Amino acid sequence: METISPDSLEQLVRISDLIVVGTVARVLPSTLIDPNNPSLPETTSLIDVNEVVWGALPYGTNTISISELGGQVGPCGLVISGNPLVKDGEEYVFFLFADKRNVPPNTSGSPRYTTVGAWSGKAKISDGKIHFLPAAGQGLHRYDSSATTAFVATVKATVGILRKGTP
Numbered sequence: 001m002e003t004i005s006p007d008s009l010e011q012l013v014r015i016s017d018l019i020v021v022g023t024v025a026r027v028l029p030s031t032l033i034d035p036n037n038p039s040l041p042e043t044t045s046l047i048d049v050n051e052v053v054w055g056a057l058p059y060g061t062n063t064i065s066i067s068e069l070g071g072q073v074g075p076c077g078l079v080i081s082g083n084p085l086v087k088d089g090e091e092y093v094f095f096l097f098a099d100k101r102n103v104p105p106n107t108s109g110s111p112r113y114t115t116v117g118a119w120s121g122k123a124k125i126s127d128g129k130i131h132f133l134p135a136a137g138q139g140l141h142r143y144d145s146s147a148t149t150a151f152v153a154t155v156k157a158t159v160g161i162l163r164k165g166t167p
Helices: 009-015 148-162
Strands: 018-027 041-054 063-069 071-073 076-078 091-098 112-115 122-126 129-132
Touching: 009 091, 009 148, 018 063, 018 148, 041 071, 041 076, 041 091, 041 148, 063 091, 091 148, 129 148
Parallel strands: 063 112
Antiparallel strands: 018 041, 018 091, 041 063, 071 076, 091 112, 091 122, 122 129
């Protein structure tokens, strides 16, 4: 599991490969990270990208996949306290790393990503407002209940400051 725990929007932006606003289109069945270890399932979800805030999607792609630790495979399940798996129809601002693992193989048909710092890298949008998960750094919680449009504008401004001169 990703051990980076950004405590500020600046840190989150600085270490992200891609930042998008997206809607969970489909949650795929959970799989095992290691077939020999049934206690480590992960769940991959397909995300329809509504807006690219920073970074670039692979050419011809408007759907990405994210893999999260947790899920149910057969009789074994894993729930990560404070980091619920995304659900169909939910909308988030995702701060992402490219997931370049070969195992388990990416069978989703879409480029695979993982959220930065697990719970820090997904801010849920509910009723037009931003909500970071409880385990996210305190510096990120200052944006809780912000209007989504204002938060995205703040992220874009932060990107502009931090990535100035970056191609």
